[in-house]
Amino acid sequence: MSANEKPKFAMYWAAACGGCEIAVLNIGEKILDVDANFDVVFWPVAMDAKYKDVEAMPDGYITLTLFNGGIRNKENAEMARLLRRKSKILVSFGSCASEGCIPGLANLSSRQEILDTAYGTLTTDNPDNIRPQYSYAAPEGELHIPEFLPFVQTLDQIVPVDYYIPGCPPESHQIGAVVDLVIQALQGKAQLPPPGSVIGAGGSTVCDDCPRKRHEKKIKEFVRIQQIKPDPDLCLLEQGVPCNGPATRNGCGALCPQAGAQCIGCYGPAEGVTDYGARLITAFASVIDADDPQEIERILDGLPDPVGQFYRFNLAASLLRAAKPAFTGK
Amino acid sequence: MSNRFIPLEPMQPRERIGVYVCHCGSNIAGTVDVAEVRDWAEKRLAHRGVVVARDYKFMCSSLGQELIAKDIKEQGLTRVVVAACSPHLHEQTFRKACQMAGLNPYLCELVSIREQVSWVHTDKHAATDKAKAILSGGVERVMRHTPLEPLHVPIHPATLVVGGGIAGIQAALEIADAGFPVYLVEREPSIGGHMAQFDKTFPTLDCAACILTPRMVSAGNHPNITLLTWSEVTRVDGYVGNFTVTIRKKARYVKEELCTGCGVCQEKCPKRVVDEQYEAGLGFRKACYIPFPQAVPKYPVIDTENCVFFAKGTCKACQKFCPTNAIDYDQKDEYLSVQVGNIILATGYDLFDARRVSQYGYGRLANVFTSLEFERLSNSAGPTNGNIVLRDGVTTPKTVGIIHCVGSRDRNFNNYCSAICCMQSLKFAHLVKERTGATVYNFYIDIRTTAKAYDEFYQRVLEEGTLFVRGKVAEVTDAARKPGEEGKIIIQVEDTLVGKQRRIPVDMVILANGLEPRRDAKEVAKIFGISCSADGWLIEKHPKLDPVATMTEGIYIAGCATGPKDIPSTVAQGAAAAASVLGRIQQGEIALEPVRASVLEERCSGCRICNNLCPFNAITFHEDRMVTSINAALCQGCGTCVAACPAGAITGTAFSNEQIIGQIEGLLMRNLETAPVGAGQA
Secondary structure, three states: OOOOOOOEEEEEEOEOOOHHHHHHHOOOOHHHHHHHHOEEEEOOOOOOOOHHHHHHOOOOOEEEEEEEOEEEEHHHHHHHHHHHHHEEEEEEEHHHHHHOHHHHHHHHOOHHHHHHHHHHOOOOOOOOOOOOOOEEEEOOEEEEOOOEEEEEEOHHHOOOOOEEEOOOOOOHHHHHHHHHHHHHHHOOOOOOOOOOEEOOOOOOEHHHHOOOEOOOOOEOOOOOHHHOOOOOOEOOHHHOOOOOHHHEEOOOOOHHHHOOOOOOOOOOEOOOOOOHHHHHHHHHHHOEOOOOHHHHHHHHOOOOOHHHHHHOOOHHHOOOOOOHHHHHOO | OHHHHOOOOOOOOOOOEEEEEEOOOOOOOOOOOHHHHHHHHHHHOHHHOEEEEEEEOOOOOHHHHHHHHHHHHHHOOOEEEEEEOOHHHHHHHHHHHHHHOOOOHHHEEEEEOHHHHHOOOOOHHHHHHHHHHHHHHHHHHHOOOOOOOOEEEEOOOOEEEEOOOHHHHHHHHHHHHOOOOEEEEOOOOOOOOHHHHOOEEOOOOEEHHHHHHHHHHHHHHOOOEEEEOOEEEEEEEEEOOEEEEEEEEOOOOEOOOOOOOOOHHHHHOOOEEEEOOOOOOOEEEEOEEOOOOOOOOOOOEEOOOOOHHHHHOOOOHHHHHOOOOOEOOOOOOEEEEEEEOEEEEOOOEEEOOHHHOHHHOEOOEOOEEEHHHHHHHHOOOOOOOOOOOOOOOOOOOOEEEEEEEEOOOOOOOOOOOOOOHHHHHHHHHHHHHHHHOOEEEEEEOOOOOOOOOHHHHHHHHHHOOOEEEEOOEEEEEOOOOOOOOOOOEEEEEEEOOOOEEEEEEEOEEEEEEOEEEOOOHHHHHHHHOOOEOOOOOEOOOEOOOEOOEOOOOOEEEOHHHHOOOOHHHHHHHHHHHHHHHHHHHHHOEEEEOOOOEEEOHHHOOOOOOOOOOOOOOOEEEEOOOOEEEEOOOOOOOOOHHHHHOOOOOEEEOOOOHHHHHHHHHHHOOHHHOOOOOOOOOO
């Protein structure tokens, strides 16, 4: 990089809702620092750019790429590979890229089931039962759309990733801090953490930031938040509200529990956690206060959607990654 | 984030791994093609660091072990995987072999291809494939092992014995005689246990009191034994070698230092109470009482529920007449804290409640007796001075039926055999015959007289003319149907040897109640951090090879607390537990397995999910720092907290995530897909 050339910045949106992009814009005037310190070379949501422009860049041309969204189709996968080649630092940005997030829950179903739901249920206005075709012969020539992959993958299941910024979406102050850090590192004033690190988040769990009082736990019943008037000072889990805070990485400031709602785990697994849902399942199971199998069943019935409870954000990144229908297509 | 824990990136093998596949004679080789497994490991796992693979007929033999040692020295092995039997059997053998050859013993992994493969499969091809997968898992695991050192902790020379029956007395005396201090804790006012209630002991017909009371006196007088009766253990902290035990010494309302045991208080006490405990409900005691004449210690207790003073505030007869002013109505429960190195639990059994078999009429028909009631009836120091009479206290029975297996070997109650009831019933038959000349029937399913001189006793009782009816009694009733049945108790039974239903009228029925775990066995087990079987018997470390140890280091069990047994076996176990404890004390210190859980404090947020899970009380929460810690010496490495920790802040040494996931990847053979660095990867 010559002295008068600014480092290059890119951001890309794969299988995601767009919240991550909003979160970046939400960092406020700090966005001006991005502009002051970087040349934005590729950011489809903010500026016009073509894939061929990226393809034309030399490998390693982009200093920093924030990649948000999971890998749902072939276009996502190709762009992941392309941006990996072109980027010095590739950041898996937000929950979708890092863990699959909500789109990852589709990994419970086969492609066929997903398409049937989207195009063939009673609530769909699709009288001719039109289904997406990967190629279509239009009068002007043959058109293609990217192939829908069997299941959602995380970015790091496709290409090596340098850093992870968790969150659905990442908190703006955390993004701001990361931007600061990268700028300082580029100016030689700070050092980036070792590759593979999670940045823009804490090293322990949401409980660390949660002011609620905690005791030894014994759960006699799981309740949904609307069924009780929670004690504002007592640990939600102790009140039977299935709070995922104990396994979730801190960094958000424990916003949900402080507002009286359970943590749903959007900041992903804590540092030592391999399989987020399995961790929570064993943790919850350990403190269920019953010995009688029927009583245990009754208590567990208080968790009507186990996958949604334990793997809402993490299914695609779990050890199992997907259910059998997604793997086998049946 | 997902891939950071998939540890199978291409790599240069970091370790030099030796693989040893055991034939176990034909145990493994009969079902698994061991040569193929060996060849496969050598070729297909070379890129993971396997430098040598061998198979051998018996790896556990000294020649097999030498093979490993030789390779460690000559080939510079840094890891060893033995594919053989269960780690329960030979993990120590191979660890020691590695240690002798200079390799840290915890760098050796034993994978089971016998219990998990050859013994459970018949298809040789599939079994061989499975053996390869298990071996591959072991290779991936062992390369992630780290050298470990055992923990050394000193052993406190004192021992706690819980339960003052014959097992506890025996254990306490053995240890005390060897010169080490013992705390003997008994929850009743006197030691002696069930044996003190018996009349005669089978098969020799010695008087139970005659052989027991000298032991009780020895235990009471022994300079090395601190006797704590009318006391219960409420809490155990610490770990092998260093237990801190909290004992509740219940108020006796008698100052032991002043009491001479003269018995005047008991004599003068105006309140008579049915003695449900020692006399099994057949006799009386006072509200201020010494449970039986030979009680040790000799001090009485005041039963506050029945004492007139405690109920109404007047009386004080005992205090007025006590010549040494030993009665103290203001006495309170005391809590003592004692330090011990080892603990022996000899907490005994409860008698099966015969009321539960309602068709046998106990509690409804006056002349149906339990075994313990009969022991008191036939005891010359008992309520009838040894006269075997009906409930009216005067009539001698002319016909007596003894029913075996009441509550035992019965799927409605307990499936197990209570072990002692056959011999006890034969003893009863003999005593009835001898003292009353009555006709005696024994109703049995099978006669089990397996110990020394037991069957001879059975022959003797047969020769005495006792009648034996083989069949499970259906009903005991007073509803007469036939002439001759009026006023009698009728035993309805299918005589399976004759093949017909019989109704046998008798005057007296004795039920041979089975033995059951103590009602509070589970709570006791929890206090001491050990386990109970589903029935409630305390579980031994190994049913055959380690029958008096438990899975918790430093806690031993003896006598009927582990399951029904007769007096000789109970005494043998008491002595065996004492011998184990003495061995420990002699060592001075103990080396503990370094398989332990530990908390990485920076990852712990103090969510407190683990806090009440530890069966060994090793977990402490620090309110000031909001983190949890684990005492390494208390921890037994069970892994409960490791699994429960939602933050992944607790790691089990030798069972880290990296090791377990590595092993899984190996089992799934995903390691075969990885190529060495430089071999090029797609």
